[in-house]
Amino acid sequence: MRRSMSLAAALTAAAGALALFSPSAQAAGGAVAPSVPPTSAAGTAATGPTCWFGACFDYVYGRQHTDTAGASIRMDVADPQVNPAQTGEHSLQELSLQDTAQQSTVEVGWTVDPELNGDSAPHLFVYHWVDGQTSCYNGCGFVPVSKTITAGMPLKAGRKADFAIRDIGGDWWILYNHTKVGYFPGSLWSGTYKRAQVVTAFGEVAENETDSPSCTDMGNGRQGSDQHASSIRDFRLYDATDKPLLTVTASSPQYYGYGKAKRNSFRLGGPGTGAC
Numbered sequence: 001m002r003r004s005m006s007l008a009a010a011l012t013a014a015a016g017a018l019a020l021f022s023p024s025a026q027a028a029g030g031a032v033a034p035s036v037p038p039t040s041a042a043g044t045a046a047t048g049p050t051c052w053f054g055a056c057f058d059y060v061y062g063r064q065h066t067d068t069a070g071a072s073i074r075m076d077v078a079d080p081q082v083n084p085a086q087t088g089e090h091s092l093q094e095l096s097l098q099d100t101a102q103q104s105t106v107e108v109g110w111t112v113d114p115e116l117n118g119d120s121a122p123h124l125f126v127y128h129w130v131d132g133q134t135s136c137y138n139g140c141g142f143v144p145v146s147k148t149i150t151a152g153m154p155l156k157a158g159r160k161a162d163f164a165i166r167d168i169g170g171d172w173w174i175l176y177n178h179t180k181v182g183y184f185p186g187s188l189w190s191g192t193y194k195r196a197q198v199v200t201a202f203g204e205v206a207e208n209e210t211d212s213p214s215c216t217d218m219g220n221g222r223q224g225s226d227q228h229a230s231s232i233r234d235f236r237l238y239d240a241t242d243k244p245l246l247t248v249t250a251s252s253p254q255y256y257g258y259g260k261a262k263r264n265s266f267r268l269g270g271p272g273t274g275a276c
Contacts, residue, residue, distance in 0.1 A: 025052055025053040025054050025055035025088070025206075026053075026134070027127075027134045027135065027136055027137060030115065031090070031113055031115050031116035031137060032055050032088050032089070032090060032113075032115075032206045033127070033134045034090075034092060034094060034107055034109075034111070034125070034127050034204060034206075035050070035052070035055075035057050035204070035206070036096045036098060036102065036105060036107070036200055036202075037050070037057075037059045037061050037063070037200060037202060037249075037251070038050060038102065039102060039198075046249075046250060046251060046252060046253050047251050048251060048252055049207065049212055049213070049251060049252060050251065051209055051212070054088070054208070054209050055088055055206055055207065055208065055209060056206070056207045056208075056209050056212040057204055057205070057206055057207070057251075058204070058205045058207065058212075058213075058214075058218070058251050058252045058255065058256055059202050059203065059204055059205075059249070059250070059251045059256075060202060060203045060218065060224060060248070060249070060250045060251070060256050060257065060258045060266075060268035060269070060270075061200050061201065061202030061203070061248070061249055062200070062201050062202065062232065062235070062246030062247065062248045062249075062261070062266055063198065063199065063200045063201075063202075063246065063247055063249070064198075064199050064237075064242070064244065064245055064246055064247070065197060065198055066196075066197065066199060066237060066240050066242040067195055067196075067197055067240060067241070067242075068097075068195065068196055068197075068199060068237045068238060068239060068240035068242075069166060069167045069194075069195055069196075069238050069239035069240070070097070070164065070165055070166030070167055070196075070237070070238035070239065071095060071097060071164070071165060071166075071196070071199045071201075071235070071236060071237050071238065072095070072162060072163065072164035072165075072166075072175070072234070072235075072236045072238075073095050073162070073163055073164075073201045073232050073233070073234060073235050073236075074160055074161070074162050074163075074232075074233050074234040075093050075109070075110070075160065075161060075163060075201075075230070075231070075232050075233075076093075076158075076159075076160055076219070076220065076230040076231050077110050077122050077155045077156065077157055077158070077159050077160070077161055078093075078112075078122065078157055078158075078219050078220040078221075078230050078269075079112060079120065079121060079122055079157035079220075080112055080216065080217030080218060080219060080220065080221055080269075081120075081215070081216065081217045081221065081275075081276055082112050082113070082114060082120065082216045082217075083207075083208075083211060083214055083215050083216045083276045084114075084276060085276065086207075086208045086210075086211045086214070086216075087115065087208060088115070088206065088207075088208045089205070089206055089207055089208055089211070089214060089216050090111055090112060090113035090115075090116070090204075090205075090206045090216075091111070091112050091113075091203075091204070091205050091206075091216055091217055091218055091219075092109055092110060092111035092112070092113070092125070092203070092204050093109050093110060093202070093203045093204075093219065093230065093232065093268075094107050094108060094109025094110075094111075094125075094163075094201070094202060094204070095107070095108055095109060095163050095164070095165060095199075095200075095201050096165075096198075096199070096200045096201075096202075097165050097172070097196035097198070097199055098196055098197070098198040098199075098200070099193055099196065099197055099198070100197040100198065102132075102198055103129070103130075103131055103132040104129065104130065104131075104189055104192075104193040105127075105128060105129035106126075106127075106128050106165050106172045106174075106184055106196075107125075107126065107127040107128065107165075108124075108125070108126050108127075108163050108164075108165055108174045108176070108181075109124075109125060109163060110122040110123060110124055110125065110155055110161075111123055111125045116137060117152070117154075119154075121154045121155070121157070122154070122155045122157055123152055123153060123154050123155060124149070124150075124151055124152065124153050124154075124155055124176060124181075125137050125138060125151060125152065126138055126142055126151045126174050126181070126182070126184075128140070128141070128142070128172075128184050128188065130188055130189055137151075137152070138151035138152040139151075141184060141185060141188045142174075142182055142183070142184055143182050143183050143184075143185060144181065144182040145180055145181070145182045145183070146179060146180060146181050146182065148179075149176050149177075149179050149181050150181070151174070151181060151182065161176065161177055162175070162176070162177050162178060162234075163175070163176060164176075164178075166238055167186075167194050167195065167196075168183070170186035170191060170194055171183040171184065171185050171186050172184040172186070172193075199237070201232045201235060201246070202232075202268075203218045203219050203230070203232075203256065203268045203269060204218075205217075205218050205256065205272065213252065213255050213272060213273050214272050214273065215271070215272045215273045215274055215275065215276040216272050216276070217269070217270070217271055217272060218230075218256045218268065218269045218270050218272070219268050219269025219270070220269055221269060221270070221271045222269050222270070222271075223256075223257050223259075223269060223270045223271070224250070224256070224257040224258035224259040224266070224267045224268045224269050224270065225257055225258075225259040225267070226259070226267070226269075227259075227260075227267075229259065229267040229268060229269045230267065230268055230269045231265065231266070231267045231268070232265060232266055232268065233264065233265035233266075234264065234265065235263075235264040235265065236264070243263070244263055244264040245263045245264075246261070246262075246263060246264065246265075246266065248261040248266045250268075255270050255271075255272050255273065256268070256269060256270035256272070257269075257270055
């Protein structure tokens with residue numbers, strides 16, 4: 001009987017651990033939610049795509065475990081091709097800040113998502129998670145403050161832009177090119193999430209589970225080893241005792257890779273399986 005109880009406890013714990021890192025693929029509004037690489041995929045070894053509930057995610061990411069009140073990066077904005085024959089696919093680059101358990105999350109970046117945006121252009125986006133639960137793009141409590149830079153607006157491909165997330169007065173503020181776009185009030189987390197312990201800068205391809213691996217591009221479609229590939233650079237931390245030190249990983253390097261990885265920058269991208 002004691003052995004049986006122990007097995008049940010182990011199964012319960014395993015199920016809890018899976019739930020901790022298992023996002024629902026669908027965000028409010030129907031588009032596939034941006035999904036930060038889980039801790040289980042950390043390290044430098046290729047792990048293959050992470051699949052949850054009908055969607056698979058491939059990543060090239062740089063991560064640092066620290067304690068900080070914010071972070072910023074400078075990224076290339078690109079217009080990757082997203083497989084037009086599939087639903088539930090997108091390609092994005094972003095910065096995310098999370099708590100230790102990766103249950104509280106704030107995200108900012110650009111995304112090419114025809115279902116979300118109605119076109120194939122890159123758009124600025126913001127997103128957040130509370131207790132590991134999805135919300136919605138560019139809303140669900142987000143408070144806009146700028147009349148000229150708005151969450152969801154189209155961006156011009158081929159340019160570089162600065163993206164930042166900072167805790168200011170207990171709220172998580174989003175900045176684009178050093179301009180305040182808006183903020184997620186700390187009350188969304190009942191005031192419990194004021195500092196981040198997991199900082200990740202990454203490229204992500206969301207693939208329909210029936211289309212993995214996909215022809216959807218990451219970045220500008222060039223492999224990260226190419227000197228002309230998209231880049232994430234100028235990684236900074238705010239109010240942290242640690243210096244920036246990214247560990248860079250590719251989940252499926254045969255399709256999406258990285259190059260020239262340094263403590264605060266790396267190149268990333270790839271064509272997936274080739275032209276769609």
